[in-house]
Amino acid sequence: MQLRVQFTAQLRTVAGRAEEVVELPEGSNLEGLLVHVATEVCREAAGYLLAPGGGLRPSLIVSVNNRAISPHEASATHMSSGDVVMLLPPIAGG
Numbered sequence: 001m002q003l004r005v006q007f008t009a010q011l012r013t014v015a016g017r018a019e020e021v022v023e024l025p026e027g028s029n030l031e032g033l034l035v036h037v038a039t040e041v042c043r044e045a046a047g048y049l050l051a052p053g054g055g056l057r058p059s060l061i062v063s064v065n066n067r068a069i070s071p072h073e074a075s076a077t078h079m080s081s082g083d084v085v086m087l088l089p090p091i092a093g094g
Contacts, residue, residue: 001081
């Protein structure tokens with residue numbers, strides 16, 4: 001199945017692009033997609049997506065088809081072909 005992954009904020013800069021089309025097996029979940037992106041598609045983004053001790057960064061904001069999904073829900077969120085996933089790293093500043 002094909003999924004569109006959109007990079008925003010710092011991730012767009014790190015990835016060097018705004019979007020990537022990713023191919024994953026049917027039945028994949030959101031957690032699997034994010035690990036795939038961090039390890040295969042855009043390794044530069046790994047620090048924004050994956051926690052140092054393993055798993056997803058709890059501060060990452062993810063939207064699937066304009067619906068916010070917490071990193072804790074990622075393993076239970078099954079993907080469908082054509083889904084659009086937006087990755088929103090936390091933004092700090094003053």
